[in-house]
Amino acid sequence: MASTAVAVQRYASVRLAVQRYASPLLATVVAAAVWASATGDIGVRSPLPGVVPLVLAVASGWAAGVVRTRRWPLFLVAAVGWLVLAAAAAGVVASYQAGLRMRGRRLAGYLAGVAVVLAGGVLVGLAVGDPRRITTATPANVLLLAACLVGLPLVLGLWVRARRDTLAALRDRARRLEREREAHADRVRAEERTRIAREMHDVVAHRVSLMVVHAGALEVTAADPATVEAAALIRATGRQALTDLREVLGVLRQEGPAGSPERGIEAVDELIAESRTAGLRVRRQDEGAPTAVPETLGRTAYRVVREALTNVRKHAADADTVVCLRYLPDGLEVVVRNGPSDGGSTLPGSGQGLLGLRERVELLGGRLESTAVDGGFLVRALLPLKGAA
Structure with missing residues (x-):
């Protein structure tokens, strides 16, 4: 090489x-x-x-x-x-x-x-x-001169031009084949996205639907008020999961604009309320003067809070948690911190949520920090306004 x-x-x-x-x-x-x-x-x-x-x-x-x-x-x-x-x-x-x-x-x-x-x-x-x-x-010399001084250079020029035209055609063909290969790869990716969407619908949606049905039946037949309330929460959560799943399937299938618009920073209180209903001890505190933020930045902040609270529910459901939105002159800082947990059962996780969230934050020119602190866990995202403009 x-x-x-x-x-x-x-x-x-x-x-x-x-x-x-x-x-x-x-x-x-x-x-x-x-x-x-x-x-x-x-x-x-x-x-x-x-x-x-x-x-x-x-x-x-x-x-x-x-x-x-x-x-x-x-x-x-x-x-x-x-x-x-x-x-x-x-x-x-x-x-x-x-x-x-x-x-x-x-x-x-x-x-x-x-x-x-x-x-x-x-x-x-x-x-x-x-x-x-x-x-x-003399006739012989004229013919010889015409052949050597005119014919041969002329033929050589024609050959060089034909060779250049052939090479140009080959380069154009190579570029065309490369474009066709890229188009074929795009089609293959689209087909794979559709296949993934179908598999998600066949497997995940079916299981979640069964969960919603059973939760509804339990809500009707249970005599204990606490059980009825838990069943209602499970049923509502399952329906929301089905709604979210349909939105994801719409993106994977590339069927034009995907469903309803994704929620933004105004829905953070709703997330906190859902977490409290699920048993988490969560409180919110804001710092700085609240200002309007771009939609892209708001959606990313919402995702940060959602992913962080999901991880708290999985791994530290009994810990005290604080959601802080800090309004800065040039951006927004989102901090979700939970205290130490007494242990107990935890739910399985893929470990990919924070990785995907980090990519989303970095696309806006921001930074995402996720680390253990004082026996608990801290997720901090700094989202600059210039990256969301």
């Missing part, structure tokens, strides 16, 4: 260097080739004054250097260079660029222009005479 990463990094650095220096390097090579052709080093020596080949060499180099943004200067100097000096360097680059960037009618127009320039080169060769006539005016 390390060697592959090093190879990729080297390739990227080489590619960056090529992209940075390709244009000036190409301009230098083309200008030097045109000058060498005019002086007879790689072509027919020109009888024209030296300033003419120099100007054409500089113009050809400049046109090759700016070909990425403007093509017509290169095509122009390629035609002039061939007719005046029989210099082919600019023409080779022009043919490659035509194959790489032109399509349809533009490419056909370029080939027609090449034919006109080659025909003009034949006429110039015949007029100038040997050795220019032998090089550019």
Whole structure:
């Protein structure tokens, strides 16, 4: 893996260097080739004054250097260079660029222009005479020059363009497949959520319904007032559990807006009353000037109190408990603290309630603390106003 990463990094650095220096390097090579052709080093020596080949060499180099943004200067100097000096360097680059960037009618127009320039080169060769006539005016040489200086660069440009188009199509296909995979994963998750909802309905709702029915029967048949009151509480709690379960199932099934809106901070007293009815010794105290809080923050505060009181009922039902809402200038602090418990039976728990609650609090930019204190337990949540805005 390390060697592959090093190879990729080297390739990227080489590619960056090529992209940075390709244009000036190409301009230098083309200008030097045109000058060498005019002086007879790689072509027919020109009888024209030296300033003419120099100007054409500089113009050809400049046109090759700016070909990425403007093509017509290169095509122009390629035609002039061939007719005046029989210099082919600019023409080779022009043919490659035509194959790489032109399509349809533009490419056909370029080939027609090449034919006109080659025909003009034949006429110039015949007029100038040997050795220019032998090089550019004999049929065999004209065909060879057309194949080597026009055909091969043109085919190379067409191949590079086809390869780029193929790679672009493959990348687009890969992106499309990735999007399809993500969509498939979303469908699978939705199906799994629906399956979970059905299982919860089949198992939990059935058991809770039986509990409500039996509690109702006990409420009717029992003679002891305390038993009747406990049965009524069990029946009411069971019905509330069924209501909450339906809301959860609505969320899991993603059936648009989920049921009735979740209760907020105004329902904390109702939670405390329910806990007192269930036998807990709970009292509430507020600190600071009560102010209106955002709905999101209020719902989170309600969940903190609900989860904390649920844990007290499970693990310390005989302990004194205090629910404190502390209104701060920049937020709300929720504290639920219970004292030491004498022990006794406890209800089972999954241990996931506080973890989920911590995630909810942290989504608002707050902090949740849950720790044992003086033989009891403390749950403290700091909810900032800015996180709920």
